[in-house]
Amino acid sequence: MELSLRARVRAGDPAAYGELFDEHAAVVHRYAVRATGDWAAAEDVVSLTFLEAWRLREKVEPDGESLRPWLLGIATNVMRNTARAARRHRDALSRLPPKEAIPDFAEELVGRMADSERLAAAHRALGRLRRAEREVFVLCVWQGLDYAAAAEALGVRIGTVRSRLSRARARLRKLTEAELEHPRGEPEPPAGNGQVRGSRTAAARPRQERTR
Structure with missing residues (x-):
């Protein structure tokens, strides 16, 4: 009887591990x-x-179907740990004496996505969600996991996934609308009709000088 991919991975078969990578790395x-x-x-x-x-x-559990939820659960933990390490690194750097800023003129433009601005806006909105809501939203909506698979990946109950996803959808809708209406870093529009207000005396001075 031929062993399943799950059983072969569990047994430490290098060929099975290669198949696992080929099948799920893109996901x-x-x-x-x-x-x-x-x-x-x-x-x-x-x-x-x-x-x-x-x-x-x-x-790896001996019984089951796809290993995708298991891998996405590992990826979730990796990103959590990476984020914590990045915060500790930033905190450590913030305690160092400030250095003179040197402009970087060699930054490369990344054009792999057809709409990088849309990804940036979506990520800004996602970043304002609670971590638990953000993880459920990405797994269920963007990765297409069902409630059971997302629950397996995150190690929570199915009902918890449902409630978190419901809250995430509602909050993300409001946050995305706010991001599209007022993107961060966008300069505030000038007040009034765009004319620069000044004193009448200052505005009239050039005309008076010309008539002298």
């Missing part, structure tokens, strides 16, 4: 891109996820 990468909004960070998440998957292979 994990899309999830990480949508969750982080950063292509380079997403590639790191993929690498760390499959390293962890190999380390935890003996914890």
Whole structure:
């Protein structure tokens, strides 16, 4: 009897691990891109996820269908740990003496997405959700997991997934509308009709000088 991919991964079969990577690496990468909004960070998440998957292979349940929820659960933990490490790094840097800023003129433009502005706006809105709501939304809406698979990935009850997703949808709708209406970093429009107000004396002075 031929062993399933799940059983072969659990047994530590290198060929099965290669099949697992080929089948699910793109899925994990899309999830990480949508969750982080950063292509380079997403590639790191993929690498760390499959390293962890190999380390935890003996914890794969012997029964079940797709291993996608298990991998996305690992990816979720990887991103949590990465975010915590990044916060600790920022905190450490904030305690260092300030350095003179040097402009970076070699920054590359990333054009892999047809609409990077839309991704940025969506990620800004997602970033304002609570972490638990954000994770459920990305898994269920963007990754297409059903409630049971998302619950397995996150280690929570199905009812918890339902309630979190409902709250996430409602909050994200309001936050996205706010982002589209007032994007962060956009300069405030000038008050009034756009004319610069000044004193009548100052405005009239050039005419008086010309008539002298």
